[in-house]
Amino acid sequence: MAIDQSLIQTTPVISAIINADNTGVLTVDGTEEQFTAEDSNGLRAQLMSRVFEVALDRGRPVRVSTMDESGLTGLRVSPDRQVEAEDTEEAQSPRTLETSTPAPAPATPDRKTAKQEPAPQPKESATAASAPVSTPRPQALLALKEATAEPLMEPAIDEAAAQAQQSTPVTRRTLRDAESFLSPHGATQPATQGMRGWLSNLGINIPPSEKELAERVDIERVSKHWAGTRTIMVANRKGGANKTPTVKNLAAIFALHSGGGVLAYDGNPEVGTLGWRTEKGDHRSTVLDVLENSERLLSASAVSGDIAGYVHHQSEDRFDVLRSDDSLVGTHVMTGKDVDIIHSVAAKYYRLLVMDSGNVDRGSDWARMIAHTNQLVVPTTTMEDRAEAALLTLKALHERDEYAAKLAQDAVVIISQWQPGEKAVADRIAEGFRPFVREVLTVPFDPALKSGRIVHSALSSASRRAWLRATAAVAQGL
Template identity: 30%
Template structure:
């Protein structure tokens, strides 16, 4: 840095910054007003003019700068280097001929000389940070130090420290926030993984329980009853799901036991079991069996199961047969009590399980005859009050006729007429009106019969057409497995001699 003597040989230059984008520049008493858009531009303009003077005189030019109540001496050298002088000499008197001379030296405020060296840095928390050390070395960005490309002064260093400290605090807060978020996300993942593992374990345990329960039900259905058993499916109310129950229960028992099961439509009028069943290559019915086939079953030597195939309809992979009622109501009337006995006797020669789909007239001769041969009663009930009431009336009639044992061991199947949402354990999870109705109807049979079971709504059964057992919902299949096992349990308790069959719990 270059400093002049007390009596400079170069022009006397002063610059007064008026603070409104204007500077009053005086060179040897010649005053000029300069204007610019910013104070920085004014400073640069003053230095640029002083530089030209220094070059023209080939000597340093000292500029006395008055700005904001402070005075400093700036040396501008011919080679373009600049600096701040160590002290401020008294300003020379203004030329008398100037209309607006600069103030005499004694009237000026005491000179304030800014230290040209960067202020010593106080203890700074991030003093050793490489980023801060790099930023601290950057030249001044404001004021005369910026114009003269000098290191930042104390005030700017302090400002930079404040900004850097704020930046570092924000970075630390951000790091802590991100770390907290990372920990929270990790904890959420851990909780989610734990919940998923628990849910998977719960589902596996549920699947294992269901499989064990299914195996238990299967063994029960497969019990050897040591003789033919007749299951009566009855409810005098039309639309109570008698035919649906007979068919699906026959399919469940037949497929589980491996055959030797038949579903017989013993309706006093034209029944619909034949319509709901799978077609065969013939359309013969129970009346045809009585008229044309009974002669082949008069004694054991003439009885052949192959002959019976001409009258029953095989149901394929369901492993059971269907004996349909006649489509002519006049011919169906031939199935009186004697006709029932003949058909039942024939079927008992070739099947272990006979399911009888009855009509709506419990006083019909063949119905009362069916009561005599029944080993088990199944009562299908649509989830409606009229279906429930007719079933209760029938139960009372059974008891009055001396068949109270059939009522006491009956299995009631409550068929839901609308979907009911259930949890994994099969419990309803809402309180819709139709759910409450189904529960109310089921409760009407409790303590009167052996078992009351729900049968869920299945849209595959809604249209009343041919039943495709393998297209039914898993819930429907499960419900009928429960029903078949309940029927088998009742038969075990009532018709098997102790010690003559395998324990269903084994």
């Protein structure tokens, strides 16, 4: 049975803020209660139990506005532990719903003496109380303090115009112009994140928040399959510009959402770090082994499993790594022809190739990487010399030839915070790049990227979301 909305009044005013550290604050008519739990589900259960108690004390349903990482959610809660979702306008505009029988209309006054009385104004509604809690407090309080004006009345329907429209004869057109009756969009899946997702798991069908919908769009973009192999080049002329973590995260996200078929290639002409920061297989093969056996790998009799003896599979992130030559006494110098062979092998076995270019941009190998690239990604950190090197990389490509200039113009720049609390620096650098490339994105500092083996799932949720957004921007250029 649905909750009777006519029983809901303007009081009590209830708001709940759920923080990422599994702490929360419930505010009932200005009185705050602090909550802590071992996980987010436990915290939400505690908060809802307390709201049920408030509804039971009042003996009627109440309205509660909740704010968490998924956004603002409005709920109606009854004393018998029923919960219903309501739209955002209702959640932000709690108001009294009259329950009494409408009063009889007053007697019609004498038209000669009657004065037009002003329309009665709605009672001022209470606003949700603010709560001094930790992040995401500013956004939460802003959403909970929205104005509580009544919704505008819909304009009256002009019946004569409606009838005239119905009587208008249908203009005949060719069947080629007929629109399909089939909806181009599938049904929207219920929410899976935050308070909305928790309620969906309880069987309460509630739509996803705007944040979750935006994330679903990004996932759809990185999940796309293209005809033929696509190649991404990650380039910056200076070391320490976050090229290796960028290659790793891009490859991981594409592989996780598109079903594999992704190769990360360390194209550093010297000893690259991609092999150091990724999982090692049960062999020691490098790019030199692929070159030595390229004829067999490219033969018509070769099968998909043959490449497994030359690449190192990332069991958690589901993509493969082709390492650079790591011999301490190696003498092989990569050439443009070598790059062409490597790319041919990669195109035979993989749908997507993410290349780490290394730091030397004057050899024929670097030039051939550019020739094979579909989307250029230029990473940098908040360190000024790395940002300057990124800018010089773009300038050099712009002066190189027409194709390289187009890559630079359509590049995606990804700026990583080198230290915590450098968002303002990252934003300032981003504004410097924005007029010259297709897109600029920033990602937060994450200690999981500073050293050691990189596993994408070990990143913070904020970092994973930022890298997904960046990867979606890259995907749009493929």
